[in-house]
Amino acid sequence: MSEVAGVCYTVDSGTTFQRPGDLPDTSAKRVLLFGGTFDPPHIGHLAMAQLAWEQTGVDEVWFLPAPSPPHKAEIGDDTFSWRLRMVEALIDGRPGLRAVPIEMYLPRPSFSVDTVRACQTWYTETQFSFLLGTDSLAQLPTWHGAQELVKRIAFYVAGRSGYPFAAALATVQSDLADVRATPIEMPLLDVSSTWLRERLANGLDVFGLVPPRVLDVWNAGP
Ligand SMILES: Nc1ncnc2c1ncn2[C@@H]1O[C@H](COP(=O)(O)OP(=O)(O)OP(=O)(O)O)[C@@H](O)[C@H]1O
Ligand SMILES: O=C(O)c1ccc[n+]([C@@H]2O[C@H](COP(=O)([O-])O)[C@@H](O)[C@H]2O)c1
Numbered sequence: 055m056s057e058v059a060g061v062c063y064t065v066d067s068g069t070t071f072q073r074p075g076d077l078p079d080t081s082a083k084r085v086l087l088f089g090g091t092f093d094p095p096h097i098g099h100l101a102m103a104q105l106a107w108e109q110t111g112v113d114e115v116w117f118l119p120a121p122s123p124p125h126k127a128e129i130g131d132d133t134f135s136w137r138l139r140m141v142e143a144l145i146d147g148r149p150g151l152r153a154v155p156i157e158m159y160l161p162r163p164s165f166s167v168d169t170v171r172a173c174q175t176w177y178t179e180t181q182f183s184f185l186l187g188t189d190s191l192a193q194l195p196t197w198h199g200a201q202e203l204v205k206r207i208a209f210y211v212a213g214r215s216g217y218p219f220a221a222a223l224a225t226v227q228s229d230l231a232d233v234r235a236t237p238i239e240m241p242l243l244d245v246s247s248t249w250l251r252e253r254l255a256n257g258l259d260v261f262g263l264v265p266p267r268v269l270d271v272w273n274a275g276p
Contacts, residue, residue, distance in 0.1 A: 073176035074159050078152070080180060082113035086210060087173065088185040089118045089157075089166055091129055092137045094272050095144040096250055097263045098243040102212035105240050106185050107150040110210055115185065116154040117141045120164035124198060134158060136276035143267040167199035170207050183208045185238075188217035195229035208234035215244045 088103055095117075103115045119141055121134045138155055145151035157164045160172055166184070173182050184207050191211050194200055213219055219237045226233050245263050253260050254272065264272065 077156055077159070077176070078154060080114065080177060082180055084110075084112040084181050084183070085173075085177070086110060086112045086115045086183050086185050087118055087169065087207075088115055089120055089164075089169065091123045091126055091247065092117070092119050092141050092144075093129060093133070093247050094137075094250060094254075094264050094268060095141050096245050096247060096268075097265070098212075098245045100144055100265075101243055102185065102187070102238060102240060103145070103151055104148065106210050106212070106238050109238055110183070112183070113150070115151050116156075117145065117151065118154055118157055118169060120157050122162040122164045124163040124165060125193070125196075131158075131162075133276045136271070140268050140271045143271050144265060146267065163198075165198040167197070167203040167206070170203060174206065183210060185210050185212070187212050187214040188219050188222045189214045191219075191226060191235060192217050192222040194226050194233065200230055201232070204230045204233040208236070210238055211235050212238045212240050213242050215242050 086103075086106055088099075088106075090099065092099065099117075103117065106112070107115045119134060119137045120129075121131045123129055134155075138153055141153045145153060156172060157169055160168045170182065170184070173180070186209060188211055191209065194204070197203060211219060211222075219235075223233070223235050226235075250260050250264055254264075260269070
């Protein structure tokens, strides 16, 4: 059991808690969850979310910034609202894309299995799937509760250079026989937050890969 922002959760069963009142309601029948650090969000994130929305027919794609991404110990709650504001700036004006701060109400680290349990508990009329890149797909066997996660939810996957979809899926299937994954049709966009952070830290051009309205939020600081 843990208590975050005044709301109690039973972590293991995922069944006994109420949806926090300030999380949005939805009439969406199908939602694609898109978890990330978004430090900063970039054109790769925007393209994969928009193309996934167009190709899968889901009603909404929810960007879920992680307060405490499990594989990134240096990232924490202190930058959460900043990263959320940058995501809001990235997707501004796109009707199918939403930023949803659901992981703020969930335990740390931000395990995706907790997020998926919470979504499936709080939004019982909605069917969820999960969007990630092929690099994340390849790492899936290392995720907390991965066996449960792949039973609960299917994945849509955007290609990332160095991680061909078929090879990543075959490796994952040898550990996680129940995994369901479908590729998104998309040109490879070889851009990462890591590379962009380095450029920005050195005052260098990012060529629109972080859109100007996102850069304004980045420059304002956390
Ligand atoms: N250019 C891209 N093409 C396809 N998938 C991407 C791309 N950038 C990020 N993703 C996917 O989006 C999700 C969230 O990514 P994240 O916020 O960690 O961005 P990142 O660019 O990978 O950051 P970092 O370089 O800091 O690790 C992950 O599943 C990742 O695989
Ligand atoms: O649940 C896990 O163990 C887990 C391990 C690594 C990554 N994730 C999630 O995968 C998403 C992308 O992670 P990252 O580190 O590439 O930003 C984000 O939602 C993370 O919380 C989840």
